[in-house]
Amino acid sequence: MRLYLTALKPTDSVTDGFLPAARALGCDVTILTDRPDRHPDSVGCDVRDPRALIDAIAGLGRPDAVFTNSDHLQAETALAADYFGLPGKDWRACLAAKNKHLMRRRLAEAGVEQVRSVRLAPGEPVPDGLPYPLVVKPREGVASESVMLVERDLAGAVEAVRRERPGEAVVVEEYLEGPLRTLETLGDGAGTRVLGGFATTLGPLPHFVEERLDWAPELDGQEHVRRALEALGVGFGACHTEYVLTARGPRIIEVNYRVIGDHCDFLLGDILGVPLFEWILRAHLGERLPDPPATSRYGTAVSLVAGRSGTITSAPGFEERSRDGVTLWHRPVREVGEVIRRTHTNRDYLGVIRAVGPDRVRVDAAVDAYRAERPWVISA
Numbered sequence: 293m294r295l296y297l298t299a300l301k302p303t304d305s306v307t308d309g310f311l312p313a314a315r316a317l318g319c320d321v322t323i324l325t326d327r328p329d330r331h332p333d334s335v336g337c338d339v340r341d342p343r344a345l346i347d348a349i350a351g352l353g354r355p356d357a358v359f360t361n362s363d364h365l366q367a368e369t370a371l372a373a374d375y376f377g378l379p380g381k382d383w384r385a386c387l388a389a390k391n392k393h394l395m396r397r398r399l400a401e402a403g404v405e406q407v408r409s410v411r412l413a414p415g416e417p418v419p420d421g422l423p424y425p426l427v428v429k430p431r432e433g434v435a436s437e438s439v440m441l442v443e444r445d446l447a448g449a450v451e452a453v454r455r456e457r458p459g460e461a462v463v464v465e466e467y468l469e470g471p472l473r474t475l476e477t478l479g480d481g482a483g484t485r486v487l488g489g490f491a492t493t494l495g496p497l498p499h500f501v502e503e504r505l506d507w508a509p510e511l512d513g514q515e516h517v518r519r520a521l522e523a524l525g526v527g528f529g530a531c532h533t534e535y536v537l538t539a540r541g542p543r544i545i546e547v548n549y550r551v552i553g554d555h556c557d558f559l560l561g562d563i564l565g566v567p568l569f570e571w572i573l574r575a576h577l578g579e580r581l582p583d584p585p586a587t588s589r590y591g592t593a594v595s596l597v598a599g600r601s602g603t604i605t606s607a608p609g610f611e612e613r614s615r616d617g618v619t620l621w622h623r624p625v626r627e628v629g630e631v632i633r634r635t636h637t638n639r640d641y642l643g644v645i646r647a648v649g650p651d652r653v654r655v656d657a658a659v660d661a662y663r664a665e666r667p668w669v670i671s672a
Contacts, residue, residue, distance in 0.1 A: 618649030
């Protein structure tokens with residue numbers, strides 16, 4: 293079986309997740325990327341251009357699957373898969389999920405939910421009279437970059453985002469207050485399965501940095517999210533949806549049409565006890581998937597966030613340990629000697645701890661003990 297995987301920068305999800313999974317499935321993998329110097333044995337290609345992508349694949353040999361885990365390449369990769377008649381996502385759904393303004397329009401038109409939202413093209417004047425509090429974000433942003441809560445001076449906030457993201461459209465939305473949740477789904481063409489969900493803990497406002505995700509098997513708001521995904525045309529493959537349990541009911545924050553990131557993909561597989569990356573690839577290879585098993589395990593992913601700018605002078609490395617029924621992994625994102633310039637985004641992560649065990653009490657104790665024993669140290 294020949295699998296073409298499109299990628300931009302290297303990620304742990306691809307390097308440690310999808311590539312080993314592809315090998316386990318017996319796939320002959322070709323990585324197509326615009327950064328061949330960063331991916332060993334890859335083929336250079338303008339992967340942001342579906343015409344170039346299709347041409348490259350046609351020249352290399354007919355595929356059995358075309359797949360990406362990149363936020364930025366879903367529509368292009370879906371178009372390529374469709375061209376070759378392969379299982380894949382609907383490119384329209386990929387586009388609507390990625391473009392936050394289109395997502396709001398589609399959900400409103402389908403009668404799923406109404407969230408006040410205004411799209412501002414580059415240079416377009418900021419309208420008066422929008423009720424605070426508001427959230428300003430890039431139309432197609434990721435990782436909480438340039439996202440902020442605004443309680444006054446909307447024009448100043450929009451200008452700040454435009455300086456950081458010149459030439460990009462900006463979205464201004466009402467602030468959705470309430471507990472933040474995720475829903476993780478996986479479809480194979482015959483149906484869409486709910487794998488589970490997490491409760492998300494954010495850092496201090498006005499920024500939206502995800503600091504911790506905890507397994508939340510009760511899945512409050514699941515039916516609303518599933519209606520929203522159906523309205524967007526999202527079903528095939530992996531999807532990570534973020535939503536808020538507001539006083540008016542669940543409201544979608546964003547739909548990330550790929551598997552959950554920041555090592556929660558590994559965590560999800562650990563909690564369920566399934567080869568998650570293989571399951572995702574099997575769907576793109578045209579296979580039907582089993583239902584996810586019931587689980588009594590508990591898991592958490594804790595992002596270690598830099599609290600200041602400075603130089604990393606001490607840090608733990610890659611580690612795995614098991615104690616009292618809990619298995620814990622630490623994955624560094626930065627290295628000793630690196631200079632940190634705090635951005636108030638997910639780019640401030642120093643490392644990620646993930647832990648799985650029989651209950652929250654023991655998992656929390658293991659995480660707290662590890663953080664006390666193995667701290668990250670940043671010096672001015």
